[in-house]
Amino acid sequence: MTSHSILALPPELVENILISTAAGGFPQAIASFAQTCKVHYALIYHTTDNHLWREIFLTTFDDPRASGGGPGWGQCMSSHSQARLEETFDWSGEFKRRVWAAGYIRWQSDPVAKDAVDPVTDLEQTLRNTCAFDTILSVMRSAMPCPPTLVFSFLDCPDAGPNLKINTSSSYPTFPPLPQAIGTPNPMDTHGRVFGQSLRASNTAWLESVLEKGLPLEITAMFSGDRWAGGLVGQFLSDPELREVQAAAHIIACTGFIPAPQPDPSPTSPTDREHSPPVMIGISPARPSGSRASSWSSGSTVQGPPAGSYMTLENQLKRARRLARMRVYNMRYLARNRHWGPFLPFSDGRRAADAVADDDELLQPILALFRVTPNSDLAHTHDDGDEEVVERGWLGGEEEEEDEEEEGSVLAESASRDDAPEEVLSSAQLYADWAYLAAVRVVVxxxxxxxxxxxxxxxxxxxxxxRRGSAPYDWTAYRPPSPVETKDEKGKGRIADDDTAEVEGWDWAGVTGVWKRCICWLDYRDLILHNLSGEFEDPHLQEAVRIISMRLRIKSYSKSEIPEYAHLPTIHFVGETTGATIHGQPRSLHGTVSVIADGSVRWVLYSSVEGGEMDEWLSEGVQVGGVASAMGVLGLWTGAQHERMDPLGPCWSWKVG
Structure with a gap:
């Protein structure tokens, strides 16, 4: 009788088995199979080309060669650069990193599984977290773009709360239509597939599975604790800790805050305790020790998360919102070296010193206008039905007239506190402050x-x-010039040396169209008093919220400040608010869209006084996800003139048509 051996199978058949194993959700079996003999090890790890690992990779993830960089990106990429991506992309290494990151995140977000892991140093835990977070972000960035030619019926949202004023047009929805169509069951298409599922990106499905229980427990505790670790603006964090926090916050800005799951009260079986954490590319997850471990397990008499009501989902969300408010409404955050926006003031690869204004220096001139001392106990009162807008510096009625002279003297005194000019960084030196943007996401x-x-x-x-192009957008309507050229030098393929010179361009960011913008703000007295106390403990504290329609259109293009993104010129746009605004008068809008040092897309939006042309408010934001993404732009708003008494607050803009 002839004996049969798997070694007798053709290599092509063995490769198909391995590919099917990965597609079935058992990628670790590939590594186990490679350990059975030298022949199998060589077949898997010593291949002469990338065909096997490329096919294994594509069973689970989108093709990174098709991810592009947004509308028009493909026209800017030559066939040579595409071939170079094929040669340089590490199919094997990237697949292993992603599988390891998935196992690591799942293990570290499980309250029971974490107890079975050997402790490591804080630094090692920080580096492992950062590696996993960077991998998650790379999966987000390389997701397949959305198809550009879909048309949907726009339906109004009738279920808005009674306290929210929405200035909408009946022709457009309140929220982006495409992702909702992807995630909602729809009639079968002509190929027998569910329409919504046919548009799903493999990367998105993988992300939803990996992040089902959120981030590692100590990271979740950091964003839902009683204080911000490392200071309100992260000024006390070491460089590795800063990178970890920024990467984690970047994920939270994309997903929202996901509370830690409630532990299963049933006793854990010995078999569960014997399970080993995932091991990949020489890294194994472990439970943090020392201060990081205590951030999760302090106050508990047993291993695992603390008992009682502290870690209920509701209380985690409340604490996360309170911490986010502390950061979002921090008036000390506004600074010239941040461009008055959600940016980290980097210079030459190093973090610039965060200049935090002294409390008395910043707040006393403002408190004097309200006749409030730092130690006064001014009770906070709210009428839930009151949505009155408190303008900056407005006291109202006769009190304003009586204090007019006093206000002028106080402002004059405060304006002279520092005559030394501050260094102003260019856009090419700015990095998105994802810790602030995550707080914006949580609050809004x-x-x-x-x-x-x-x-x-x-x-x-x-x-x-x-995903790129997930906002309503017709990619075929805009074709980039080849190459990008100035109007004065048209046909010569050159870009002028003057950064302000007008160049040929296209709407690579999907600016043109109808947008919704949600802005939130505090009563000005609440803003000042909570900045003074820094606690934001008032359970009755509530922001005013407005959703306003905007219509934007392209005005011109100028040269990008970053040579690496010369194919993505700075977009200059204009527009106006549409429908009835808060006071019934439209505001003129203008701004720019550009790329900053870390590759993030920066949005600058100025809005005028009502019915006039003078700029009154400024919004600085960063695109979340890929360019032309449906999730839109997170940022902050403040006064356009950058005066000492300017308020600030969070805003979120998204495109609907």
């Missing part, structure tokens, strides 16, 4: 959830909204 999302039904918000919160 909490306000929206209080005003809308969950189903109405799916279009905005869907992870498919991170």
């Amino acid at each position: 999302e909490a306000n929206l959830r209080e005003s809308f039904q969950v189903n109405d918000l799916r279009g905005l919160f869907s992870l498919d909204g991170l």
Whole structure:
């Protein structure tokens, strides 16, 4: 009788088995199979080309060669650069990193599994977290772009809360339509597939599975604790800790804050305790020791998360919102070397010193206008139905007239506090401050959830909204010139040396169209008093919230400040608010869209006084996800003139048509 051996199988058949194993969700079996003999090890790890690992990779993830960089990117990429990507992309290494990151995140976010891991140093834990977070972000960035030619019926959202004023047009929805269509069951298409599922990106499905229980427990505790670790603006963090926090915050800005799961009260079986953490590329996850471990398990008499109500989902969300408010409404955050926006003031690869204004220096001139001392106990009162807008510096009625002279003297005194000019960084030196942007996401999302039904918000919160081109956009309407050239030098393929010179360009960011913009702000007295105390403990504290329609269009293009992104010129746009605004008068809008040092897309938006042309407000934001993403732009708003008394608050803009 002839004996049969797997070694007798053709290599092509063995490769197909391995590919099917990965497609079935058992990628670790490939490594186990490689250990059976030298022949199998050589077949898997000593191949002469990338065909096997490329096919294994594509069973689970989108093709990175098709991810592109947004509208028009393909026309800017030559066939040589595409071939270079094929040669340089590490199919094997990237697949292993992603499999390891998935196992690591799942293990570290499991309250029970973490107890079975050997402790490591804080630094090693920080580096492992950062590696996993960077891998997650790379999966987000390389997701397949959305198809550009889909048309949907626009339906209004009838379930807005009574306290939320929405200035909408009946022709457009309140929230992005495409991701909602992807995530909602629809009739079968002509190929027998469910329409929504046919548009899903493999990367998105993988991300939803990996992040189902959120981030590692100590990271979740950091963003839902009683204080910000490392200071309100991260000024006390070491460089490795800063990178870890920024990477984690970047994920939270994309997904929202996901509370830590509640532990299973049933006793854990010995078999579960014997399970080993994932091991990949020489890294194994472990439970943090020392201070990082205590951030999760302090106050508990047993291993695992603390008992009681502290870690309920509701309380985690409340604490996360409070911490986010502390950061979002921090008036000391505004600075010239941040461009008055959500940016880290980097210079020459090093973090610039964060200049935090002294409390007395910043707040005393403002408190004097209210006749409030730092130690005064001014009770906070709210009328839930009161949505009056408190303008900056406005006291109202006769009190304003009586204090007019006093205000002038106080402002004159405060304006002279520092005559030394500050260094102003260019856009090419700016890096997005994802810790601040994550706080913006938490605050605005909490306000929206209080005003809308969950189903109405799916279009905005869907992870498919991170994909490039997921906002309403017709990519075929805009073709980039080849090469990008100035109008004066048209046909010569050159770009002028003057950065302000007008050049040929195209709407690579999907600017043109109808947008919704959600802005939140505090009563000005609340803003000052909570900045003074720094606690934001008032359970009755509530922001005013408005969603306003905008219509934007391209005005011109100028040269990008970053040579690596010369194919993505700075976009200059104009527009106006549409429909009835808060006071019934439209505002003129203008701004720019450009790329900053870390590759993030920066949005600058100025809005005029009502019915006039003078700039009154400024919004600085960063695109979340890929360019032309449905999730839109997170940022902050403040006064356009950057005066000492300017308020600030979070804003979130997204495109609907």
